[in-house]
Structures are given as C-alpha cells and as structure tokens.
Amino acid sequence: MSTATTTAAATLALVGGTHRTVPLELRERLAFSAEQAAAALERFRERFPGREAVLLSTCNRVELYAAGETTASAPEAMELVAFLAECRGLDPARLAPVFARERNDAVVRHLFGVAAGLDSMVLGEPQILGQVKQAWSLAQAAGTAGPLTAGMFQAALRTAKRVATETGVGRERTSIPSVAVADFAAGVFQRFDDKRILLIGAGKMAAETLRYLRAAGARDVTVVNRTASRAVELAARLGARPGDYTALEAELAAADLIVSTTGAEAHVVPLAVFEPIAAGRKGRPLVVLDLAVPRDFDPRIGGLPGVWLYSVDDLAAACDANRTSRQQELPAALAIVEEESLRFMADVHHRTTTPVIEQLKAGWSETGEAELERLFRRLPELGDAERAEIRQAFERYAAKLLHPPLVSLRSESRSGPPHGLVDALKRLFQLGE
Amino acid sequence: MRPPGCVRPPLVDHMTAFLSGISVVCFAASYAVALGCEASRLLFRSGVRGIVMVGFATAGLVAHTLYLGWRAASDSAVPLSSPAELYLLLAWLLAAGYLWLTLANPRTPVGLFLLPIVLALVGVAAFAPDVPSPLLQDSTSRIWGWFHAALHLVWIVAAVLAAVAGLMWLIQAGRLARKQPPLRGFRMPSLERLTVLMHRALAVAAWAAAAAFVSGIVLNAIQFRRGATESVPWTDSVMFRMGIMVAWLVLADGIALALRRRPGGDRVTAWLGIASLVALVGWIGWGLAIPSRHGSVAVDRPAAVSSHEDGL
Numbered sequence: 001m002s003t004a005t006t007t008a009a010a011t012l013a014l015v016g017g018t019h020r021t022v023p024l025e026l027r028e029r030l031a032f033s034a035e036q037a038a039a040a041l042e043r044f045r046e047r048f049p050g051r052e053a054v055l056l057s058t059c060n061r062v063e064l065y066a067a068g069e070t071t072a073s074a075p076e077a078m079e080l081v082a083f084l085a086e087c088r089g090l091d092p093a094r095l096a097p098v099f100a101r102e103r104n105d106a107v108v109r110h111l112f113g114v115a116a117g118l119d120s121m122v123l124g125e126p127q128i129l130g131q132v133k134q135a136w137s138l139a140q141a142a143g144t145a146g147p148l149t150a151g152m153f154q155a156a157l158r159t160a161k162r163v164a165t166e167t168g169v170g171r172e173r174t175s176i177p178s179v180a181v182a183d184f185a186a187g188v189f190q191r192f193d194d195k196r197i198l199l200i201g202a203g204k205m206a207a208e209t210l211r212y213l214r215a216a217g218a219r220d221v222t223v224v225n226r227t228a229s230r231a232v233e234l235a236a237r238l239g240a241r242p243g244d245y246t247a248l249e250a251e252l253a254a255a256d257l258i259v260s261t262t263g264a265e266a267h268v269v270p271l272a273v274f275e276p277i278a279a280g281r282k283g284r285p286l287v288v289l290d291l292a293v294p295r296d297f298d299p300r301i302g303g304l305p306g307v308w309l310y311s312v313d314d315l316a317a318a319c320d321a322n323r324t325s326r327q328q329e330l331p332a333a334l335a336i337v338e339e340e341s342l343r344f345m346a347d348v349h350h351r352t353t354t355p356v357i358e359q360l361k362a363g364w365s366e367t368g369e370a371e372l373e374r375l376f377r378r379l380p381e382l383g384d385a386e387r388a389e390i391r392q393a394f395e396r397y398a399a400k401l402l403h404p405p406l407v408s409l410r411s412e413s414r415s416g417p418p419h420g421l422v423d424a425l426k427r428l429f430q431l432g433e
Numbered sequence: 434m435r436p437p438g439c440v441r442p443p444l445v446d447h448m449t450a451f452l453s454g455i456s457v458v459c460f461a462a463s464y465a466v467a468l469g470c471e472a473s474r475l476l477f478r479s480g481v482r483g484i485v486m487v488g489f490a491t492a493g494l495v496a497h498t499l500y501l502g503w504r505a506a507s508d509s510a511v512p513l514s515s516p517a518e519l520y521l522l523l524a525w526l527l528a529a530g531y532l533w534l535t536l537a538n539p540r541t542p543v544g545l546f547l548l549p550i551v552l553a554l555v556g557v558a559a560f561a562p563d564v565p566s567p568l569l570q571d572s573t574s575r576i577w578g579w580f581h582a583a584l585h586l587v588w589i590v591a592a593v594l595a596a597v598a599g600l601m602w603l604i605q606a607g608r609l610a611r612k613q614p615p616l617r618g619f620r621m622p623s624l625e626r627l628t629v630l631m632h633r634a635l636a637v638a639a640w641a642a643a644a645a646f647v648s649g650i651v652l653n654a655i656q657f658r659r660g661a662t663e664s665v666p667w668t669d670s671v672m673f674r675m676g677i678m679v680a681w682l683v684l685a686d687g688i689a690l691a692l693r694r695r696p697g698g699d700r701v702t703a704w705l706g707i708a709s710l711v712a713l714v715g716w717i718g719w720g721l722a723i724p725s726r727h728g729s730v731a732v733d734r735p736a737a738v739s740s741h742e743d744g745l
Contacts, residue, residue, distance in 0.1 A: 168617060171617075187621070187624065190623040283692075283697070284694075285699075304696070306697070306699075314612040318614040329478075332478075
C-alpha cells in the first residue's frame with residue numbers, strides 16, 4: 001500500500017517510545033500525569049492549529065498521535081519529537097534516537113496493536129485498553145480530538161474487543177497471584193465467601209493475592225505475623241482480622257486456604273507439625289499457596305490427602321505455560337489487527353472522494369431539477385401525485401447512474417487514495433477543485 | 434379413527450410423513466457431530482464452534498423429542514412400557530441435561546463425558562426388547578408401571594451423573610496434583626462442586642434403584658393377586674439382576690457416606706461413581722442377554738427400534 005499518496009489527503013503521524021526502546025530513567029522523565037497531558041494538548045492546539053492529537057502516557061510508553069487533513073496535514077515527526085521534548089523539558093536530541101516515528105498505515109497498525117495489548121510488556125494485558133480510552137477522553141476534553149482520530153480510536157477499541165473475544169491472547173493469566181487464585185484455588189473451591197483464608201507473613205505478594213481472593217468473594221481473612229503489631233497493622237490495611245501467631249497450629253487447622261509469604265529461612269510449617277493437624281481436619285480440603293522463598297511449608301505436606309500445596313516455582317511454571325499459550329495466539333491477533341487496519345485505511349482513503357461525489361451529485365441534481373421544471377411547464381395538466389412520481393423516477397435514475405462509479409471508488413480505496421479515478425471524474429464531468 | 438369419507442388435509446399428511454421419517458439415525462448423527470465439536474476443543478480454538486455444537490445438539494434433541502412423541506402417539510402401548518423406550522428416554526434426558534449444562538457453563542466440556550453415554554444408550558435401545566410389558570393391562574398396574582419406570586429413569590440418570598462427576602473429579606484432581614493450569618477450552622468444575630454432585634448422585638441412585646426394585650415387586654404382587662400371573666417371580670433373572678444392582682448402589686452410597694469426612698474419601702467416592710457406571714453397563718448387558726419377565730431380545734423382540742431407511 002502506498003503511504004506517499006495518502007499524505008496528499010489525510011495524514012496520520014506517531015512519535016513515541018516504549019519500554020523496549022526508552023531506558024527507564026528517561027521514561028520516568030517523559031511520563032505525563034493527567035494534568036500535564038491536558039496542558040500539553042492545549043499547547044499542541046495552539047502550536048498546530050487545525051490538527052488533531054491524542055497523547056498516550058503509561059508507565060511503559062509515551063506516544064503522541066497526530067492527524068491532519070489536506071489543508072493542515074499532520075506535523076512532521078521531528079516537529080512532534082521537539083514538541084514532546086519541550087513539554088517535558090528535555091533535549092530533543094536525547095529523544096530522537098529512541099523514539100519510533102511512523103506515518104499513515106503504520107500508525108493505525110501500531111495503535112490497533114497497542115490497544116489490543118500486543119505491544120505490552122505482558123502480551124495481551126487488558127489494562128492498556130483502559131489507558132487508551134482515557135487518552136482519547138483527555139484529547140476530547142482538551143479539544144484536540146477530531147474526525148480522523150475519532151475514527152482511528154474507535155476502530156482501535158473495536159479491534160481490541162475482537163482480539164479479546166476471537167483469540168486467546170489475553171485469556172490465560174500470567175501473574176503468580178492471578179494464576180494461584182483463578183487456576184488453582186478456584187479449581188479446588190467453588191466459592192470463597194464461606195472459606196476461611198489465612199495470611200501468614202507480610203510479603204509483597206500476599207496483598208496482591210488477597211486482592212484476587214477478595215474479587216472471588218473471600219470475606220473471612222485472618223492475618224498472622226511473627227511480630228504481632230505488624231499483623232495488626234497489616235490486617236487493618238487489608239481489611240482483615242489479626243490472628244495470634246502463637247496459635248498458628250489452631251489457625252492452620254481452621255483455615256481452608258493459606259497464603260504464606262514470610263521471610264523465614266527455614267520451614268515455618270514442617271511436616272511433623274502439620275501431620276496431626278491434617279488428621280484433625282476430617283478430610284476438609286486445604287489449599288496452600290506458599291509464595292515465600294525459601295518455602296514456608298515442607299513440600300512433603302503437598303503429598304497428604306486433601307492438601308493442595310503450590311510453591312512459587314509451581315505457579316511460575318504455570319505462568320510460563322500460559323505465556324507460551326498466549327504467544328501461540330499472536331498470529332491470529334495480528335491478522336485481526338491487519339484486517340482492521342486495512343478496513344480503516346480504506347475508509348480514510350474513501351473520505352478523500354467525498355467532495356467529488358458531492359459535486360457530482362449536486363451537478364446531476366441541478367440538471368435534473370432544470371429538466372423537471374421544463375417538463376412540468378410543458379405538461380401543466382399533471383397533478384401533484386404524477387409530478388412526485390416523475391421526480392422520484394428521475395432521482396432513482398440518477399442514483400442508479402451514480403452507483404457504478406461509487407462502487408469503483410470504494411473498491412479502489414482499498415489499495416490507497418483513488419486519485420486516478422477522482423481526477424478522471426473531475427475531467428469527465430468538468431468538476432471544479 | 435376418521436369417519437368414513439372424511440378426507441385428511443394435505444398438511445396433516447405432510448406432517449405425518451415428516452414425523453414418521455424421523456429416525457434414530459437423525460438424532461444420533463446430530464449428537465455425534467456435537468461430540469466431534471466438543472472433542473475439537475482440545476485441538477483448536479474457533480469462534481463458531483459453540484454455535485455449531487449447540488445447534489446440532491438442539492437439532493438432535495428436537496428430532497429425538499419428535500421421535501419419542503411420534504412413537505407415543507402412534508403406538509397403542511403405554512409410553513415407557515418397553516426397555517427400548519426406557520433407554521431412548523434416558524438418552525433424551527441426558528442429552529437435554531448436556532444442552533442445559535453446556536449453555537450454563539460453555540467452557541466446561543461436559544459433552545465429552547455425557548454424549549458418548551447418550552450415543553451408547555441410543556445404540557442399546559436398538560437391541561433392547563421393544564414390546565410393552567405384559568403386566569400393564571389395567572389402570573392400577575399402569576400407574577405402578579409408570580412409577581416403576583420413572584424410578585428406573587431416575588436411578589440410571591443419577592448413576593451416570595455420579596460416574597461423570599467421578600471421572601471429572603479424578604481428572605481435575607490429577608491436574609491440580611501435577612500443578613498444571615486448566616487446558617485451553619477444557620476447564621473442569623471445581624472439586625468442591627464435583628464432590629457435592631458425586632455424593633448426591635450416588636445417594637439418589639441408591640434410593641431410587643431400591644424404590645424401583647420394590648415397586649417392581651409390588652407390581653408383580655398386584656398381578657399375582659388378580660390372577661394375571663401364576664406367582665411373584667422371586668427366582669426370575671430380573672430379580673437377581675436388580676437386586677444385585679440395588680445392593681451395589683446402596684453399598685457404594687454407604688461407603689461414600691462413611692468416608693465423607695476422611696482424608697482421601699472423595700477420591701474413593703469418585704471411583705465408586707465410575708464403578709457404578711460399570712455396574713450399570715453389566716446390568717444392561719445382563720438384561721439384553723438373559724431372558725426375564727421383562728422380555729429379552731431372544732424371546733420377544735419382533736422389531737427393535739428401527740433406523741429408518743430414509744435417514745435425515
């Protein structure tokens with residue numbers, strides 16, 4: 001597909017960098033808060049009047065999408081790089097080597113891939129879609145959104161939805177807490193609102209795992225810690241009940257699901273301690289998510305009947321398997337992105353023909369009206385009903401005559417702006433510029 | 434009976450021809466396609482598979498329903514009065530259950546477990562005696578007969594569900610023990626849900642089978658009292674067959690109950706469910722092979738369930 005010809009009518013431009021190309025320290029300086037992004041868009045509107053812009057800033061990417069029509073085409077890439085550098089008080093020379101610069105079709109393809117999570121650090125992650133929506137809303141509020149970016153971002157959201165529903169690229173979970181809860185704990189328990197959850201220790205992953213458990217319905221949560229005050233503090237922060245670490249064996253016996261994240265160097269729960277507890281549980285199943293390194297639970301406990309013990313390594317292996325599964329879905333997702341990009345670009349190209357079609361229709365309508373007036377003067381005996389019938393017949397005739405060139409224009413738009421056909425129409429029907 | 438000279442409307446003739454043209458092959462083929470779709474979940478992802486699968490299962494169920502309805506309307510015999518009809522109705526119940534479960538839980542491949550049993554029951558119906566029981570001559574006997582047959586339906590469906598839940602439990606427990614995440618498109622219900630289902634199904638199977646056994650004896654006793662039969666057939670094959678089945682199911686349910694609060698008890702219950710299906714297969718095989726008061730293939734099967742020549 002030719003991109004050079006597209007620039008003559010509607011132009012799309014993108015500059016920006018992601019975690020792949022921009023070092024973390026530079027990304028930190030580049031990142032825009034919502035207020036900063038709004039201010040930058042205001043400045044864009046003043047600097048590039050008549051052009052459209054959307055600024056997408058997340059922890060992993062900063063991208064500026066710009067668009068313009070024939071009379072005011074999108075700014076050149078270096079202008080946009082300089083603009084972003086100016087907004088963040090950076091030297092453009094630092095950004096130029098690490099920033100991607102795309103135009104037209106490539107911009108559309110990139111945005112669609114970004115919205116679908118195909119360009120994310122974790123393939124298929126869904127949060128980016130919300131961030132794309134936010135960026136679009138911000139541009140609308142700042143007044144830098146327009147018909148081109150509207151069409152492009154709406155198509156991006158549609159593409160993301162298609163990728164999510166038609167492929168498995170975002171379906172398999174890839175974080176340890178989400179896999180622990182959704183793939184393993186939910187494989188044992190049907191519901192969590194009647195289960196007793198026990199958090200041992202205050203590791204970073206405990207809070208994240210609890211977040212997933214809460215989302216699954218967990219209500220009865222007890223936190224125990226070697227330091228009682230820490231347990232109280234953590235329980236208050238997590239909306240849980242502080243437990244007594246000295247009564248750990250009783251807590252283990254009462255729990256249905258345990259998340260353990262202590263920093264202990266030896267097993268907190270050895271087999272010899274747990275065996276009598278297991279015997280007293282009367283066959284009640286127990287899920288243990290041992291997220292500590294080194295492990296808190298003796299691995300032999302997982303061999304006891306009714307105990308489902310998962311270590312960080314077990315869960316990481318499952319995450320890796322899920323990542324591989326996502327990768328296998330990537331070609332199908334990219335095919336959807338390609339298909340939607342082509343469709344959107346065909347629409348953009350077709351938009352360039354609108355003025356010619358309007359002129360053609362107006363010219364034919366004018367001629368038709370003149371002929372009708374002449375006919376009606378010659379046949380004054382015609383009633384209103386007959387006149388309306390004749391007028392409708394004229395209109396149908398004109399529409400049928402116009403249909404083949406319109407179909408040809410739309411068909412030609414699929415492979416680029418139909419400049420040749422548009423010029424031919426202009427010359428054949430002597431249409432003005 | 435139509436009055437003499439009365440001309441049947443052409444639409445009625447078309448409907449009659451249409452209904453009589455529905456055969457076992459029609460719905461068996463539809464169920465087989467749905468089963469193929471279920472199996473393909475393991476191989477590839479597809480956006481339209483769910484629609485095709487549910488479409489074929491629904492078409493099969495509709496054809497199955499019309500077939501049973503046509504049989505009931507065209508035979509003078511009491512519905513559910515022959516073993517062949519019992520198996521066809523069992524297949525219908527399980528197919529309807531499959532459709533309902535699939536619509537409620539689209540990601541659970543329940544058809545992989547239920548549809549082979551549905552197809553097997555349709556196959557068994559083709560070889561089962563298809564003549565009404567000679568015992569159902571008066572209204573009291575018919576009521577007891579229906580009650581007896583309905584209990585048979587209940588315990589067999591429950592036994593099948595116990596086996597399916599047991600098999601799913603073992604697969605799910607195996608995956609969880611090997612620390613494997615769910616396979617794509619092959620998400621099993623939780624162990625908690627399957628455990629509840631296994632226990633309930635085993636209990637229902639045991640008690641319904643026992644009640645079916647007792648109701649069969651009552652039915653024979655009524656006939657004996659009315660002089661329709663020479664004796665209650667205590668030594669008939671059907672008595673031993675059903676007695677053994679009831680004994681097994683009651684024993685299985687008893688063991689499951691006793692182990693319910695013991696470590697490893699759920700695994701034993703899962704195996705008991707599967708063993709109950711094996712026992713059920715033996716029970717059906719015995720019924721087909723050995724003559725009894727219920728009739729047998731060798732003695733009184735003038736026409737088994739036919740596969741119509743005109744197919745779909």
